[in-house]
Amino acid sequence: MLRLGKKILVFDGGFGSELERLGLLGDVPEDLNITAPEAISSIHISYANAGADIISTNTFGLNPIKYHGRYGLEEVAAAACENAKKAGKTVFFDVGPTGAMMEPMGSLKFEEAYEAYKTVAEISRDICDGYILETFTDIYELKAAILAFKENTDLPIFATMTFDQSGRTLTGSTPEIVAYTLEGLGVDALGVNCSLGPKELTPIVGRLLSSTKLPVIVQPNRGLPELKNGKTVYSMSSDEFFEAVSEMVKMGVSVVGGCCGTTPEFIKKLSVFSGQNVKEHEHKPLTAVCSQSIICSLDGVKICGERLNPTGKKKLKEALINEDFDYIVSEALNQQENGADLLDLNCGLPQIDEKTLMPRLIKKLQEFCDLPIQIDSSDSAAIEAAARVCNGIPLINSVNGDEAVMARVFPVAKKYGAVVLGLAMDENGVPKTAEERLEIAKRIIKRAGDYGIPPEKIMIDALVVTASAEQELVRETLKAVGLVSALGVKTALGVSNVSFGLPNRPLLNRTFLAMALGQGLNMPIMNPSDSEMVGTVRAFELLSGIDKNSENYISIYKDFVPAASGTLSAKKEEKSADTLYDCVRSGLKNRASELAKKELEHRPPMEVVNDILIKALNDVGQLYEQGKLFLPQLISSAEAAKSAFAEVTARLPDSSAKKGRVVLATVKGDVHDIGKNIVKVVVQSYGWEVIDLGKDVPPSDVVNAVKKFEPFAVGLSALMTTTVPNMKETIGALREAGCKAKIFVGGAVLNPETAEKIGADYYTADALEMAKTLDSALLAER
Amino acid sequence: MNSSEYEFLKPQILNYLGFRGADGDPGVEEMIWACLKEVEEAAQFNCLYKFFDAPPEFLNAEPYREFLSGSKGVIVTASTLGIGADRLVKRLFVSDPAKAAVADCCASAYIEFLSDRFEKTLGDDLSYRFCPGYGGSSVNDIKYIFDILHPEKIGMELTPSMFMLPSKSLAGVVAVGKRAEKSCRDCFMAKSCHYLKEGKRCYA
Numbered sequence: 001m002l003r004l005g006k007k008i009l010v011f012d013g014g015f016g017s018e019l020e021r022l023g024l025l026g027d028v029p030e031d032l033n034i035t036a037p038e039a040i041s042s043i044h045i046s047y048a049n050a051g052a053d054i055i056s057t058n059t060f061g062l063n064p065i066k067y068h069g070r071y072g073l074e075e076v077a078a079a080a081c082e083n084a085k086k087a088g089k090t091v092f093f094d095v096g097p098t099g100a101m102m103e104p105m106g107s108l109k110f111e112e113a114y115e116a117y118k119t120v121a122e123i124s125r126d127i128c129d130g131y132i133l134e135t136f137t138d139i140y141e142l143k144a145a146i147l148a149f150k151e152n153t154d155l156p157i158f159a160t161m162t163f164d165q166s167g168r169t170l171t172g173s174t175p176e177i178v179a180y181t182l183e184g185l186g187v188d189a190l191g192v193n194c195s196l197g198p199k200e201l202t203p204i205v206g207r208l209l210s211s212t213k214l215p216v217i218v219q220p221n222r223g224l225p226e227l228k229n230g231k232t233v234y235s236m237s238s239d240e241f242f243e244a245v246s247e248m249v250k251m252g253v254s255v256v257g258g259c260c261g262t263t264p265e266f267i268k269k270l271s272v273f274s275g276q277n278v279k280e281h282e283h284k285p286l287t288a289v290c291s292q293s294i295i296c297s298l299d300g301v302k303i304c305g306e307r308l309n310p311t312g313k314k315k316l317k318e319a320l321i322n323e324d325f326d327y328i329v330s331e332a333l334n335q336q337e338n339g340a341d342l343l344d345l346n347c348g349l350p351q352i353d354e355k356t357l358m359p360r361l362i363k364k365l366q367e368f369c370d371l372p373i374q375i376d377s378s379d380s381a382a383i384e385a386a387a388r389v390c391n392g393i394p395l396i397n398s399v400n401g402d403e404a405v406m407a408r409v410f411p412v413a414k415k416y417g418a419v420v421l422g423l424a425m426d427e428n429g430v431p432k433t434a435e436e437r438l439e440i441a442k443r444i445i446k447r448a449g450d451y452g453i454p455p456e457k458i459m460i461d462a463l464v465v466t467a468s469a470e471q472e473l474v475r476e477t478l479k480a481v482g483l484v485s486a487l488g489v490k491t492a493l494g495v496s497n498v499s500f501g502l503p504n505r506p507l508l509n510r511t512f513l514a515m516a517l518g519q520g521l522n523m524p525i526m527n528p529s530d531s532e533m534v535g536t537v538r539a540f541e542l543l544s545g546i547d548k549n550s551e552n553y554i555s556i557y558k559d560f561v562p563a564a565s566g567t568l569s570a571k572k573e574e575k576s577a578d579t580l581y582d583c584v585r586s587g588l589k590n591r592a593s594e595l596a597k598k599e600l601e602h603r604p605p606m607e608v609v610n611d612i613l614i615k616a617l618n619d620v621g622q623l624y625e626q627g628k629l630f631l632p633q634l635i636s637s638a639e640a641a642k643s644a645f646a647e648v649t650a651r652l653p654d655s656s657a658k659k660g661r662v663v664l665a666t667v668k669g670d671v672h673d674i675g676k677n678i679v680k681v682v683v684q685s686y687g688w689e690v691i692d693l694g695k696d697v698p699p700s701d702v703v704n705a706v707k708k709f710e711p712f713a714v715g716l717s718a719l720m721t722t723t724v725p726n727m728k729e730t731i732g733a734l735r736e737a738g739c740k741a742k743i744f745v746g747g748a749v750l751n752p753e754t755a756e757k758i759g760a761d762y763y764t765a766d767a768l769e770m771a772k773t774l775d776s777a778l779l780a781e782r
Numbered sequence: 783m784n785s786s787e788y789e790f791l792k793p794q795i796l797n798y799l800g801f802r803g804a805d806g807d808p809g810v811e812e813m814i815w816a817c818l819k820e821v822e823e824a825a826q827f828n829c830l831y832k833f834f835d836a837p838p839e840f841l842n843a844e845p846y847r848e849f850l851s852g853s854k855g856v857i858v859t860a861s862t863l864g865i866g867a868d869r870l871v872k873r874l875f876v877s878d879p880a881k882a883a884v885a886d887c888c889a890s891a892y893i894e895f896l897s898d899r900f901e902k903t904l905g906d907d908l909s910y911r912f913c914p915g916y917g918g919s920s921v922n923d924i925k926y927i928f929d930i931l932h933p934e935k936i937g938m939e940l941t942p943s944m945f946m947l948p949s950k951s952l953a954g955v956v957a958v959g960k961r962a963e964k965s966c967r968d969c970f971m972a973k974s975c976h977y978l979k980e981g982k983r984c985y986a
Contacts, residue, residue, distance in 0.1 A: 099934040099939070100939055101865075101937070101939040101948075104872075105865045105869065105948060106939055106947050107947075135935075137937050138937070162935075164826060164828060166826060168826060170826065170828070170864060170865070170936065170937035171865055171937070172826065172864075172865070172866055326876070329876050330876050330877065333873060333876055333877045334877075337877070367872065368869075368873050369873070587880065627801075630796075630800050630801045630810070631799045631800050631880075631883050631884075632799065632810050632813060632880040632881070632883055633810065635880040635883055636880040639879060669941065669943030669945070670943065670945070671943075671945045672945065674886050677875050677879065677882070678879070678883060681879045719945075720921060720943065720944065720945065721921060722921055722943040722944045722945075723943050751973070751974040
């Protein structure tokens with residue numbers, strides 16, 4: 001393996017096509033290791049004879065989730081390695097994806113994927129020379145696999161993903177994201193396999209090469225398949241294949257091989273590369289963070305949204321303590337919409353166990369928001385737990401010049417490839433002069449190097465002091481930004497700290513921001529909803545030439561009309577509506593809350609509810625039933641009523657305006673929840689408190705929620721015939737537990753007869769009918 | 783998305799949204815156009831197919847047999863918009879639920895549209911796509927299609943309760959050498975179908 005990256009290595013080629021040629025394609029190819037060992041080793045030997053340096057085992061689907069063969073995993077692994085060793089070459093254990101889709105879109109949990117691959121590592125580490133993790137389509141699953149192999153073996157790990165013609169993986173990762181993430185996770189070589197033919201893969205390989213210093217692997221298919229006489233065939237010749245791969249060798253690829261459709265003949269052609277010097281490839285070190293689909297390079301200016309830090313934010317504090325993820329997610333999306341490039345995430349409150357909550361928050365955010373994350377914590381266990389489940393490369397905030405802090409955080413950063421934000425201070429506090437801060441910055445970078453963290457993975461926060469307390473030090477901060485930037489290191493500042501205790505803080509904040517940007521600040525940590533701050537960044541980007549041809553600036557401000565107040569607002573106003581009734585009728589959410597406040601100034605809350613909100617909702621409902629309004633309009637009205645309702649309940653602390661609670665769930669096995677979500681919005685708009693248990697909810701969870709929340713009603717949704725039995729089971733469990741709540745069912749395959757058959761109290765055809773039936777059931781009860 | 787594609791998709795989307803001939807709010811049309819563009823951006827269409835002269839085992843039963851009678855072969859297909867479309871709808875549900883509902887319907891119409899368009903490239907004497915669940919067939923038959931095509935390769939998963947993920951995914955069979963049009967005749971939803979009640983249908 002010493003030659004890796006210096007001399008070209010040749011991998012073997014397609015296995016499935018060889019099995020097919022031998023007439024061995026069965027249901028479980030891995031079982032052939034035991035049932036047809038000679039045939040399997042003959043394929044390995046034919047690749048070895050063709051000149052392959054590395055032989056991969058016939059174990060693509062051998063993991064506890066995918067494998068459904070007749071033997072034990074360990075037994076198959078042993079036989080597979082035995083068969084491969086007969087070829088007399090280096091043997092890499094072949095590892096493929098589980099075939100299950102990862103959370104949040106699928107059901108496979110990150111930890112479950114990790115456990116599956118840990119099992120594979122344990123059964124193979126003593127009988128192979130390395131691992132080829134290949135054909136992965138989801139970088140999150142690949143991360144789980146890499147961690148499992150790195151934590152449970154010391155063998156080399158090669159990792160390849162597949163890309164489609166758009167140049168992305170199936171979960172939206174670009175070659176740059178794949179290279180940056182896999183290099184960060186510490187694989188030995190990375191690249192692309194399967195997917196397409198060598199010609200189509202050339203641009204992808206070029207992008208991988210320019211994004212990593214690691215050796216790059218390519219194992220293309222035998223061109224693009226064609227439909228000939230109704231059959232799928234690969235028709236590229238081995239010469240054409242060789243020519244196309246040669247191009248990639250010239251670009252700097254280190255490991256070559258073949259995938260679908262390729263045979264020993266193809267590998268024989270490639271074998272001339274074996275042992276040739278790898279051509280060096282150009283690669284520019286990058287300071288960047290990424291999610292699975294967005295890479296945020298800290299060149300230029302990137303806005304780090306500060307709104308998910310509870311310091312001084314009462315609502316967020318409550319949301320974190322109560323685990324109100326809806327609020328947290330909407331804050332995240334708000335920041336994204338307003339121009340944040342990455343999000344700071346901090347849940348440091350005395351009541352909170354950060355180590356438990358942080359990874360849950362990360363997973364929740366990843367479900368909805370694809371911005372990269374800045375993990376903001378002083379608890380290194382929480383940092384590790386968060387970095388582990390983070391789908392991408394996070395920024396860790398922070399270390400400082402204190403050796404003890406660095407010793408805790410750097411190993412975590414190294415393991416997960418994270419970028420670290422270093423504060424230019426140490427155990428003695430924040431130094432006064434810029435030069436002293438620069439010295440600490442240098443110390444942090446040097447110490448990071450001792451842990452194997454390259455300088456580009458360190459950013460420096462030059463530290464903002466409060467102008468009201470230490471006016472003369474503001475200049476030192478700015479100077480320090482300039483000095484650190486001159487080192488070629490990226491910088492960050494928590495900008496708004498400058499104005500504490502002074503009037504008109506926004507003015508000071510944006511002026512200071514402009515001054516810091518002028519010194520080379522890369523990442524202001526700020527509130528993206530402050531449009532004037534964001535405006536300052538956009539203007540700076542234009543004036544400093546980052547925003548080429550002013551394109552971004554113009555696209556944002558082209559419709560800008562100076563408002564009377566002189567704000568830089570670039571957003572379109574909602575249509576106007578004069579009354580709260582009209583607002584709900586027309587579905588104007590923001591204005592509804594404003595007008596509700598006005599109404600509440602001179603009317604009692606319940607009057608606002610009964611005379612305006614209910615009336616408007618009833619009228620909208622009637623129009624919907626008559627087909628004069630349709631779904632999106634109904635939802636918009638419900639949303640507007642909901643935001644008005646929030647104002648009403650804010651004035652009624654005993655929540656007497658609420659009618660009661662409704663627990664909603666999509667039943668076990670059912671993973672589509674759009675209908676249930678629409679029901680939620682509409683039912684809430686009618687003044688009900690909704691406890692949403694989500695989708696794929698086991699009966700026991702519904703029972704527990706009913707016991708805990710004592711709702712007036714339970715609403716269960718099922719979309720397909722296959723999950724109606726689970727709905728029946730859930731109702732049975734509720735009855736057995738003595739549930740007094742009314743049980744509502746709905747969903748595409750339900751009808752009144754089925755509802756009755758499975759023991760429900762009510763069937764409602766849509767969201768509106770459910771809301772109205774709830775009201776009449778409540779009336780009947782009273 | 784060009785305007786002729788939009789005009790083709792619009793009635794289908796309005797149909798999915800429960801539009802029943804009322805005066806559509808011009809805002810909704812604007813939203814459909816915006817959502818379609820976002821769906822197009824978020825989608826990563828992928829499909830797989832296999833051609834068979836003789837139908838695979840599971841098709842040798844009604845209603846498939848009738849559907850395939852007189853055909854010269856069958857194509858088994860699976861296609862998906864990828865998780866990007868699911869992510870989009872999920873995100874919109876937090877920030878703008880009305881838009882989420884529209885985007886969901888746009889994505890449903892879009893996967894049908896792209897799959898139809900792709901199938902047209904496979905030949906010009908093909909039937910419509912008959913999917914497990916149609917005509918009284920069992921949704922569980924989707925698993926045979928998964929066994930044949932292994933669409934995990936294009937990022938599809940079949941859950942134990944026969945849900946395909948990503949949610950905007952299709953799996954079906956197309957008869958070769960036989961023209962056949964969709965009809966509501968044998969649909970398992972026919973009894974409670976709100977489209978039928980209004981003399982309409984759920985497909986384009």
